[in-house]
Amino acid sequence: MSEPVLKVRDLSVVLERNGRDFPVLDGVTFDIAPGEVLGLVGESGAGKSMTGIAIIDLLVPPLRRTSGTIALSGERLDQLSAKRMRRVRGKRIGFVFQDPMTSLNPVLSIGRQLTDTMRRHLPLTRGEARERAIAWLTRVGLANPPRVFAAAPHELSGGQRQRIVIALALCAEPDLLIADEPTTALDVSVQAHMLTLLRELHEETGTAMMLITHDLGVIAKMADRVAVFYAGRVIETAPTGRLIGAPLHPYTAGLMQATPAPDADGAMRVRAIPGAMPGIGALPPGCAFHPRCERAQAICREERPPLADAGGHDAACYFPLVEEVVS
Amino acid sequence: MIAHTTERILQTVLVLLAISFIAFLLVATLGDPLTSLLPPDASIADRQDLIMRLGLDEPLLTRFLHFLNGMLHGDFGISYRTQDDIGPMIATRLPATIELAFASLLVTLFVGVPLGILCGVRPNGIISRGVMLVSIAGITLPNFVVGVLLIAIFSVHLGWFPSFGRGDTVQIGGWTTGLLTLSGWRAIILPAITLAAFQVTFVIRMLRTQLLEVGQSEHIRFARARGLSERRIWSTYAMRNALLPTITMLALQLGNVIAFSVVTEGVFAWPGIGSLFLQSIQAADVPVIAIYLIFVGAIFMIINLVVELIYPLVDPRLKRSGA
Numbered sequence: 001m002s003e004p005v006l007k008v009r010d011l012s013v014v015l016e017r018n019g020r021d022f023p024v025l026d027g028v029t030f031d032i033a034p035g036e037v038l039g040l041v042g043e044s045g046a047g048k049s050m051t052g053i054a055i056i057d058l059l060v061p062p063l064r065r066t067s068g069t070i071a072l073s074g075e076r077l078d079q080l081s082a083k084r085m086r087r088v089r090g091k092r093i094g095f096v097f098q099d100p101m102t103s104l105n106p107v108l109s110i111g112r113q114l115t116d117t118m119r120r121h122l123p124l125t126r127g128e129a130r131e132r133a134i135a136w137l138t139r140v141g142l143a144n145p146p147r148v149f150a151a152a153p154h155e156l157s158g159g160q161r162q163r164i165v166i167a168l169a170l171c172a173e174p175d176l177l178i179a180d181e182p183t184t185a186l187d188v189s190v191q192a193h194m195l196t197l198l199r200e201l202h203e204e205t206g207t208a209m210m211l212i213t214h215d216l217g218v219i220a221k222m223a224d225r226v227a228v229f230y231a232g233r234v235i236e237t238a239p240t241g242r243l244i245g246a247p248l249h250p251y252t253a254g255l256m257q258a259t260p261a262p263d264a265d266g267a268m269r270v271r272a273i274p275g276a277m278p279g280i281g282a283l284p285p286g287c288a289f290h291p292r293c294e295r296a297q298a299i300c301r302e303e304r305p306p307l308a309d310a311g312g313h314d315a316a317c318y319f320p321l322v323e324e325v326v327s
Numbered sequence: 328m329i330a331h332t333t334e335r336i337l338q339t340v341l342v343l344l345a346i347s348f349i350a351f352l353l354v355a356t357l358g359d360p361l362t363s364l365l366p367p368d369a370s371i372a373d374r375q376d377l378i379m380r381l382g383l384d385e386p387l388l389t390r391f392l393h394f395l396n397g398m399l400h401g402d403f404g405i406s407y408r409t410q411d412d413i414g415p416m417i418a419t420r421l422p423a424t425i426e427l428a429f430a431s432l433l434v435t436l437f438v439g440v441p442l443g444i445l446c447g448v449r450p451n452g453i454i455s456r457g458v459m460l461v462s463i464a465g466i467t468l469p470n471f472v473v474g475v476l477l478i479a480i481f482s483v484h485l486g487w488f489p490s491f492g493r494g495d496t497v498q499i500g501g502w503t504t505g506l507l508t509l510s511g512w513r514a515i516i517l518p519a520i521t522l523a524a525f526q527v528t529f530v531i532r533m534l535r536t537q538l539l540e541v542g543q544s545e546h547i548r549f550a551r552a553r554g555l556s557e558r559r560i561w562s563t564y565a566m567r568n569a570l571l572p573t574i575t576m577l578a579l580q581l582g583n584v585i586a587f588s589v590v591t592e593g594v595f596a597w598p599g600i601g602s603l604f605l606q607s608i609q610a611a612d613v614p615v616i617a618i619y620l621i622f623v624g625a626i627f628m629i630i631n632l633v634v635e636l637i638y639p640l641v642d643p644r645l646k647r648s649g650a
Binding site: 056058086087088089090091094095097099102103104105106107108116117120121165168169172 | 563
């Protein structure tokens with residue numbers, strides 16, 4: 001296998017409160033291969049978005065990275081100076097924010113925001129930047145690009161704005177695109193369009209993608225591989241098909257049952273996992289999931305299960321659901 | 328847009344009418360113009376004559392209409408104190424006040440804006456903390472205390488600037504200016520700083536709050552995530568957003584500057600309309616007080632109107648909303 005585009009090892013982030021550090025991310029480890037789409041899935045607060053922000057080094061106090069290595073095509077990002085890191089953001093890692101209504105600067109034209117971004121990273125004249133910007137607006141499927149170029153954000157709909165956010169993230173042709181809940185803030189009808197667009201752009205450009213979502217449906221549609229987050233840790237990682245077909249971790253199985261899906265007789269069934277994910281600073285000892293887990297034994301309460309390396313489908317659980325099919 | 332403009336202009340006219348009516352009621356009901364204007368030994372015939380001349384025997388509404396009509400034709404009535412026409416009285420003193428307001432606006436722009444930006448961009452820096460501490464003084468100290476302190480330090484103790492008056496002035500057409508002489512410039516510095524003290528701190532705090540807020544916003548985070556330089560982010564992406572409300576507030580404050588100049592003009596014996604107002608109060612010169620109130624009201628209303636009408640030109644979000 002070739003060198004991963006992104007290699008994250010043992011990434012830990014803490015939140016400092018009253019002089020004490022509370023873990024927010026704990027030993028997060030994963031790879032993204034060239035051209036691969038990795039889905040990060042989990043509940044709100046599980047640390048998915050935090051992972052994205054930590055990779056581009058935009059954590060702000062009271063959040064702080066305490067350990068871990070982040071390598072982009074072999075280059076250690078965690079050792080770069082702030083100045084060189086600014087050259088990585090936008091140029092080599094594109095980032096799509098969740099809410100298109102607040103991601104665009106309200107008082108600058110779309111064209112200005114696009115050309116500023118491109119000219120920061122690419123040696124373009126004003127005219128070339130404008131041409132490219134219009135080409136990008138066309139590429140993300142916007143009608144009448146010259147009009148959109150001159151428009152202010154408030155003149156556009158949420159779906160149009162999210163297309164622009166995607167164009168802004170991709171316009172300097174990064175090696176990796178991090179998309180943080182790119183469809184969550186959109187109408188359901190627009191969500192499908194946006195996923196199709198991301199898929200198409202991914203196939204055209206070959207950019208590797210890290211897709212952060214809480215929606216297993218989005219994962220099933222988009223991701224090659226999945227990393228499941230729970231309470232700041234990766235608890236299961238597997239190729240999408242295997243994970244959805246036969247999850248190993250009880251939490252993953254629970255998450256799938258909590259996703260509305262029609263069963264055999266066509267009725268929609270949802271089964272919620274009892275309890276709630278522990279908040280920051282309230283992690284139980286042992287496996288963070290054990291208070292909600294039906295299979296928990298004594299060891300789960302005492303010792304934290306490591307993410308076992310089991311050849312591509314790894315789970316951090318002492319009693320994984322082997323050979324069992326989720327009903 | 329046009330309908331909106333007309334509506335706002337009509338509203339302004341209505342409010343001005345209301346202010347005029349209240350001011351007129353002051354003139355009509357407070358004090359006795361006859362005792363103020365006539366010598367103590369005036370005859371009954373003299374009294375009758377003056378009553379006729381001022382139209383005091385007519386009904387209230389008729390007198391108000393006369394009053395309005397007079398103002399429209401530049402006749403603002405006469406002062407009870409000096410019996411002069413009020414129009415020219417104000418006109419000769421207006422340049423002093425306008426120059427003072429303008430000078431204090433410059434101080435506000437050149438001191439307040441840079442410091443506000445500094446405090447917004449580096450809120451935890453030593454300079455920022457110092458500025459914020461001092462600015463509390465600017466907010467809480469009344470104008471006259473600032474003025475008296477400045478006089479005590481720079482006029483009495485150091486002797487750098489005069490403590491009163493405008494210095495030498497030059498007449499240009501109907502406008503007397505102090506800005507063309509050295510002594511005029513020296514004279515305007517302390518009053519301008521005094522008058523600007525509140526505005527400066529106001530602008531610093533406003534810009535700081537705005538910048539801190541914009542700095543936290545999602546679109547600035549997104550700009551950072553796209554690798555834009557900090558310089559570009561602050562100077563364009565954040566400033567544009569922060570400046571809009573600041574400019575609005577500054578423009579609206581211009582009315583306050585002119586209205587509040589009463590105190591500053593009093594402290595520095597600045598020969599503007601503010602000191603005229605003070606003298607008029609002391610002499611119970613009700614017509615001058617009334618005209619001054621109308622005048623200040625008109626300035627306020629016109630500035631508000633202009634700001635509101637040009638705002639859509641600055642903020643693209645308001646352009647097509649028609650609201």
